[in-house]
Amino acid sequence: MIKKTLVFTDLDGTLMDHYSYKTEDAEDTIVALKFHDIAIIPNTSKTLSEILNIREQLHLTSPFIIENGAAVYIPVNYFKKQPTGTQQQGDFWVKPFCQDKAHWLSLLTEHATQFSEYFEGFSQLTNEQLAALTGLNTAQATMAKQRQYGEPLNWLGSQEVLAEFIAHMQKLGANILQGGRFVHVSGHADKGQAQRWLAKQYQENNPTEAFQTIALGDSDNDSAMLECATIAVQIRSPVHDFPQLKRQHDVYQSQQYGPAGWAECLHKIVLSNLDEQT
Ligand SMILES: [Mg+2]
Numbered sequence: 264m265i266k267k268t269l270v271f272t273d274l275d276g277t278l279m280d281h282y283s284y285k286t287e288d289a290e291d292t293i294v295a296l297k298f299h300d301i302a303i304i305p306n307t308s309k310t311l312s313e314i315l316n317i318r319e320q321l322h323l324t325s326p327f328i329i330e331n332g333a334a335v336y337i338p339v340n341y342f343k344k345q346p347t348g349t350q351q352q353g354d355f356w357v358k359p360f361c362q363d364k365a366h367w368l369s370l371l372t373e374h375a376t377q378f379s380e381y382f383e384g385f386s387q388l389t390n391e392q393l394a395a396l397t398g399l400n401t402a403q404a405t406m407a408k409q410r411q412y413g414e415p416l417n418w419l420g421s422q423e424v425l426a427e428f429i430a431h432m433q434k435l436g437a438n439i440l441q442g443g444r445f446v447h448v449s450g451h452a453d454k455g456q457a458q459r460w461l462a463k464q465y466q467e468n469n470p471t472e473a474f475q476t477i478a479l480g481d482s483d484n485d486s487a488m489l490e491c492a493t494i495a496v497q498i499r500s501p502v503h504d505f506p507q508l509k510r511q512h513d514v515y516q517s518q519q520y521g522p523a524g525w526a527e528c529l530h531k532i533v534l535s536n537l538d539e540q541t
């Protein structure tokens with residue numbers, strides 16, 4: 264039986280160029296995958312509003328995963344049956360995997376007051392202040408602020424106080440990620456858990472078909488999604504090593520960077536076989 268393929272893909276540095284955010288090198292491949300009715304499912308740290316923009320640019324109509332696995336968005340009626348555990352929000356059925364931002368903000372304002380002089384949260388900043396802090400333009404800063412499942416902090420204190428803060432927040436059930444200058448407070452979701460759940464929905468809604476998943480990513484926050492896919496694709500980055508993996512079977516490494524590497528591997532793994540069959 265020919266397996267139906269689901270492509271789960273990171274965006275920054277994978278489907279989008281690390282420096283320019285361009286997707287040109289992957290666009291012919293996107294068209295070819297869509298022609299073969301292969302779903303392209305973004306699985307990214309980005310927010311809903313950021314992904315909606317990209318989806319529109321690339322004419323993607325599949326489900327997607329936001330904020331590092333915090334929630335899965337499925338277009339309403341994409342499956343015959345609304346999956347259990349989802350709620351309709353506008354045009355989407357949404358399955359959350361962690362508590363929302365209000366929960367993390369209340370922990371920060373009510374249970375971490377001894378640290379409040381050491382950080383400023385993105386929610387406390389105006390769009391202009393955030394733009395100045397991050398180097399994004401105001402429109403991009405506005406979208407970056409619309410996180411629904413966590414709060415990035417600009418850390419102002421020492422590394423010693425940060426270590427105390429992290430230990431304190433972890434006791435309160437938070438997951439703390441340090442990314443460059445910012446400290447992200449959120450729950451224990453990851454890209455792998457959300458991907459496994461969504462792949463299961465495809466299988467349950469199409470019980471007569473067999474599915475294989477291909478996951479593509481360029482950095483360590485993609486490791487969980489790469490570990491649990493049928494085929495893992497490590498995309499070459501101009502700025503860091505391949506994401507670390509424990510698995511050794513069915514692993515591909517792209518020769519080219521970012522979207523060119525994305526296209527290269529999907530041709531090799533999927534499209535070349537499909538073209539032979541037709
Ligand atoms: Mg990336």
